[in-house]
Amino acid sequence: MATILIVDDEQDIRELIAMNLQREAYDVLEAADGLEAVAIAKKELPDLILLDLMLPEKDGYGVFQDLKANKKTQPIAIIMLTARGKLDERIMGLSLGADDYVCKPFSPKELMLRIKNVLSRVQTHPAGAITQNGDFKLDKNELKFYLCGEEIDLTITEFKLLVVLIESADTVQERGDLLRRIWGYNDMIQTRTLDTHIKRLREKLGSHGNRIETLRSVGYQFNSSDSSN
Secondary structure (H helix, E strand, C coil): CCEEEEECCCHHHHHHHHHHHHHCCCEEEEECCHHHHHHHHHHHCCCEEEEECCCCCCCHHHHHHHHHCCCCCCCCEEEEEEECCCHHHHHHHHHHCCCEEEEECCCHHHHHHHHHHHHHHHCCCCCCCEEEECCEEEECCCCEEEECCEEECCCHHHHHHHHHHHHCCCCCEEHHHHHHHHHCCCCCCCCCHHHHHHHHHHHHHHHHHHHEEEECCCEEEECCCCCCC
């Protein structure tokens, strides 16, 4: 089973999460502050990190940025945790590229489901599979993306989203379908997660960002040809 690092300065929360994870047969690691979290993540390379934002020594944003700046820890999936109602924190977390976001207080059952959804996304890439469309190349074995031969760093969620769009090039992908396939959300949920990830993905694609077309109120489409030409 996967290894999960719990990062929270509140011991009772760590114990509650750890108990539920162990019931699901996950291996569990714990850290009580940001510096300890970075050290453990670099040494143990867990499959997923549950990252509280309000931490001593180094806050959750700092931890996230340190891990994503390191080649070894960049692929680790991260679910951010924060107090309910902190809308600005949620927006910032998603804009940075977090794989998911859970508000406190949370239901342990919901948290376990979100963990399973995230892990299913990062662990199901076919070995040796290559997806390519013109200058866009994605190696689903190595989880690497190349644009015009240059490697571009993507989060796991951005990578998965780009794979889905490119493998369905020139075909509209409806919002509901993308939310189900990438995040495991149902049709009824109202979220800006998809739009935030598309925005960040376009920014990383630079002048090629217009290849991802928005179809208002419908969804998104990857165009095989550059619409600006």
